[in-house]
């Protein structure tokens with residue numbers, strides 16, 4: 001089992017024997033140059049994991065919410081990823097949290113209208129994998145479920161050319177807790193948050 005975890009960003013209290021807890025205390029993280037930072041946000045993710053006692057309030061942000069300008073940036077970039085005929089390609093982004101800085105990076109990747117294959121992905125500074133479905137709705141496909149097996153935030157954006165939408169979830173080694181965008185970001189930015197909408201496609 002591979003765990004992707006940023007100890008500066010997510011803390012974990014173990015009552016799941018298969019998931020090792022952090023090896024050292026989690027540092028508080030602040031972001032530079034933003035006087036309007038939120039206080040740390042609690043991800044009140046009361047997860048139900050089959051066969052285990054309920055997990056309550058197991059995860060929390062150790063840093064202020066991430067600036068929504070990151071979401072504007074990924075939408076702008078995602079809209080530029082097109083085939084010659086104008087169709088949007090899928091793309092993958094990763095949000096790297098280094099304590100004083102947060103960066104969105106685009107790993108080496110090959111995208112089509114319906115797939116994206118990227119290299120790397122086990123950098124512990126990555127706190128969120130975010131991929132684009134291009135024109136399609138934002139939903140977590142069985143392929144996404146198979147790929148998103150780390151301990152990390154996962155987001156998918158869709159309908160980039162109409163009303164852009166996004167879903168966000170916290171992943172724990174194959175279990176997921178849906179979260180509102182505002183649990184992690186300062187606001188939803190340019191996206192319709194689908195947190196309160198049932199997934200339409202699987």
Ligand SMILES: [Zn+2]
Nearest residue numbers: 140141144156
């Ligand atoms: Zn997907």
